[in-house]
Amino acid sequence: MKGKIKTSPTPDDKADAFSAKPLSPEEIEAALAKAFGQKIQQSQVINKELAIWVSAENLLEVCTFLKESELAFNHPRCLCGVDRGECLEIVYHLCSITRKHKITVKVKIPREKPKVPSLYPVFKGADWHERETAEMLGITFTGHPDPRHLLLREDFEGFPLRKDFLLSNQS
Amino acid sequence: MAIKTTQFLNMGPQHPSTHGVFRMMLELDGERVVMCQPHLGYLHRGIEKLAETRTYPQIIALTDRLHYANAFQNELTYCLAVESLLGIEVPKRAQYIRVMMAELSRMQNHMIFFGALGMDLGALTPFFYSFKDRETILDFMEEISGARLTFNYFRIGGVKEDLPEGILDRIVAFTQRLPKIVDEYEALLSGNEIFLSRMKGISVLSKELAVNLGITGPILRSTGIEYDIRKAEPYSSYEDFEFSVPVGTKGDNLDRYNLRLQEMRESNKIVRQAAERMPDGEICAKVPKVIKIDGEGYFRTETSVGEQGVYIIGAGDKTPYRIKFRSPAFVNLQILQYVLPGVLVADVIATFSTVDICMGEVDR
Numbered sequence: 065m066k067g068k069i070k071t072s073p074t075p076d077d078k079a080d081a082f083s084a085k086p087l088s089p090e091e092i093e094a095a096l097a098k099a100f101g102q103k104i105q106q107s108q109v110i111n112k113e114l115a116i117w118v119s120a121e122n123l124l125e126v127c128t129f130l131k132e133s134e135l136a137f138n139h140p141r142c143l144c145g146v147d148r149g150e151c152l153e154i155v156y157h158l159c160s161i162t163r164k165h166k167i168t169v170k171v172k173i174p175r176e177k178p179k180v181p182s183l184y185p186v187f188k189g190a191d192w193h194e195r196e197t198a199e200m201l202g203i204t205f206t207g208h209p210d211p212r213h214l215l216l217r218e219d220f221e222g223f224p225l226r227k228d229f230l231l232s233n234q235s
Numbered sequence: 236m237a238i239k240t241t242q243f244l245n246m247g248p249q250h251p252s253t254h255g256v257f258r259m260m261l262e263l264d265g266e267r268v269v270m271c272q273p274h275l276g277y278l279h280r281g282i283e284k285l286a287e288t289r290t291y292p293q294i295i296a297l298t299d300r301l302h303y304a305n306a307f308q309n310e311l312t313y314c315l316a317v318e319s320l321l322g323i324e325v326p327k328r329a330q331y332i333r334v335m336m337a338e339l340s341r342m343q344n345h346m347i348f349f350g351a352l353g354m355d356l357g358a359l360t361p362f363f364y365s366f367k368d369r370e371t372i373l374d375f376m377e378e379i380s381g382a383r384l385t386f387n388y389f390r391i392g393g394v395k396e397d398l399p400e401g402i403l404d405r406i407v408a409f410t411q412r413l414p415k416i417v418d419e420y421e422a423l424l425s426g427n428e429i430f431l432s433r434m435k436g437i438s439v440l441s442k443e444l445a446v447n448l449g450i451t452g453p454i455l456r457s458t459g460i461e462y463d464i465r466k467a468e469p470y471s472s473y474e475d476f477e478f479s480v481p482v483g484t485k486g487d488n489l490d491r492y493n494l495r496l497q498e499m500r501e502s503n504k505i506v507r508q509a510a511e512r513m514p515d516g517e518i519c520a521k522v523p524k525v526i527k528i529d530g531e532g533y534f535r536t537e538t539s540v541g542e543q544g545v546y547i548i549g550a551g552d553k554t555p556y557r558i559k560f561r562s563p564a565f566v567n568l569q570i571l572q573y574v575l576p577g578v579l580v581a582d583v584i585a586t587f588s589t590v591d592i593c594m595g596e597v598d599r
Contacts, residue, residue: 111319111532140449142533142544142561155546157533157561161446161462168533189449192569215276215598224284225557231288 086165089114092135099129115168120180123171127156127186130167136160137167140183143193145201147227152178152201173203182208200225241269244580248277254351255594259571259587263580271575271583273568278598286558291317291526292391294558299385301562302596304344307336307376308538310389315470316534316545317391321526326517329393330472335406335509336379336388337471337536338502342413343372344539345495345502348591352492353424355588356433361423368416371409378402391526393519403510410507417499425493434489438574438586441486448573449566452541453498454590457483457490464537471536475512476505488582491589498539527551540564540591560599564592 087095089109096104096116103126106117118126130137142157156169173180182205183190194205195214202223205211213220222229247258256277262270282301286294298309311333318325325333346365353361373383378399380388388395424430440450442458455462463480465473481497483490528549535544541563550556567590575583 110530113533138446140447141535141542142546142559144546144557144559144561146548146557157544157546161460164467187449188444188447189566189569192565213276215279217276224281229284231284233288 086160086163087135092165092167095133095135096126099133100126110168113166113168115170117170117172120171120173123169124181124183124186127158127169127183130158130169131186135165136162137165138162140187140189140193141166143183143190143197145197145203145225147201147225148172149227151175152203154180154197154203156183178203179206180204181206184208199223202226240264246583248274254588254592255597257594257597259583261575261580261583266579266581268575268578268580268583271571273571275568275594276598278594280599282599283558283560287554287556290553291528291555294555295389295391296385296387298560299387300595301560301599302538302540302564302593303384304347304593305340305538305540305543305596306384306386307333307340307389308536309543310386311337311471312534312536312538312543312545314389314391315536316532316547317526317528318520319534320528320530320532320547320549321391321522323392323520323522325393325471325520327472327514328516329518329520331509331513332394332398332518333389333471334473334476335506335513336376337538338505338509339372339375339406341502341539342499342506343369344591345499346372348495348588349420349424352585352588353430355584356430358424358427358430361420364419364423375402375406375409390519390522392522393517395519397518398513403513406510407507410503410510413503414500417496417503421496425496431489433582433585434492434589435487436485437488437582438578438589439485439487440570440574444573445486445570448569450541450570451563452537452539452567453494454486454491454541454567454570456480457494458486459484464535464542468535473505476508478502478504488585488589491591495591525553527553528555535561538563540593540596541567562596562599564590564596565599568592568597 092114093107103122104116108115137158137160139159139161141159144155146153151172154171159166194208198205199213199216241262241264244261244263248256258274260272261268282297286297295310298313299306301309346369350362350365377383380386440458445455445458461480461482478501481494483494529551531548533546535542544561546559547555548557
């Protein structure tokens with residue numbers, strides 16, 4: 065079955081994306097700077113992977129571009145939330161199955177009433193990840209089709225992965 | 236107003252085919268599934284929060300407890316992540332031992348899959364065959380690491396102890412036997428008509444949906460996408476070994492089953508190459524006594540289930556600031572909502588079994 069994937073690309077991707085080589089972090093950075101300019105708040109190469117920071121309003125637009133342009137970041141790998149103290153941060157790890165390069169997208173949101181648009185319309189795989197992040201850190205993913213608790217019981221109070229939620233051996 | 240003719244069936248959480256504690260709400264129209272809503276979290280232990288209060292070497296013991304059949308591979312992912320953040324070069328012998336153990340555990344995971352799948356579909360014999368052979372592998376693991384399930388054998392920088400004398404010869408002898416064992420498995424189940432009728436063309440997953448959902452591992456490859464992290468981003472000397480990546484065509488239950496049997500043959504090749512070419516030398520690199528990490532990184536490996544990722548954020552402390560385990564089964568389980576509508580209620584069990592999950596890993 066070898067080589068089959070190269071002859072039958074998925075409709076989401078351009079045919080040339082399959083033969084294209086992975087781009088270096090700098091090349092991806094340049095492509096994004098060209099397309100979005102100031103909307104990319106900050107970008108940095110961490111461990112040979114590009115990390116970009118965007119605002120919550122621009123998240124959907126940037127992720128749609130990442131998926132549908134020739135960059136072809138079509139595979140959501142991981143999504144998690146981090147309590148950074150003064151703010152909360154959501155980290156999206158995306159990669160390209162076809163071009164085999166990777167990117168990290170980060171969004172900083174305030175601690176009070178944290179809100180971020182759901183990525184479900186772009187990546188269906190964000191579904192359970194977002195539900196988990198929502199219950200663990202108390203973040204609202206606007207537009208999520210099913211915002212119930214996932215791992216915790218429905219009447220659980222508090223947000224376990226926030227730093228002010230202490231375990232019994234921490235207090 | 237039309238009368239609603241569907242009914243709800245609550246399957247689980249203590250259903251024997253759910254491989255743990257998992258509940259599905261099924262909406263049925265006669266015998267056909269209309270809608271499936273999974274409920275999970277019964278085994279949630281808060282490992283990520285717990286890890287924030289443990290030092291880096293202590294967390295290895297926690298990773299064992301994610302998936303009982305994949306413990307070596309989960310340990311490997313975590314150790315690789317810490318090593319790469321610290322810039323530690325692992326000695327070649329330790330890398331080969333790690334690869335050998337990881338592939339042995341892939342083989343025994345697929346043996347559990349084979350036995351459990353047969354049992355879920357009402358064929359008890361395959362279970363006895365596969366668990367007999369799995370016992371041989373567990374005996375090797377016990378001899379090498381001292382434990383049968385929760386090994387705690389890998390260390391940051393290498394492995395805990397060197398291999399016992401003479402074990403490599405016995406592992407090579409086992410790898411010579413394994414192709415025949417897999418032939419036997421295929422003879423037991425693969426041609427059975429009742430089995431085929433519940434596997435062929437059931438619960439088809441499309442390529443586009445698999446990629447969009449972030450599915451990895453055998454399920455992604457069964458849809459026809461050749462993507463394996465061992466090939467795409469080799470780690471721990473995987474580039475030294477010759478093996479091929481089996482790929483399916485249709486993405487149905489049968490493809491997922493066949494693919495895993497083929498993967499056992501490929502893993503067997505890797506184990507044999509590692510055992511035959513085992514280099515001499517150190518088994519553990521020089522590592523600082525107190526491990527402190529400043530910085531962050533996401534690392535991933537290909538386990539038997541799919542992409543196991545570890546995202547570590549260190550703030551210069553002995554304990555991580557935040558650690559995220561991206562477990563493959565958690566993501567792979569999402570296919571149920573998409574592939575189950577339309578299948579017969581009896582085939583729900585077959586489909587669930589071919590997803591090959593362990594709830595401990597899903598709920599963490």
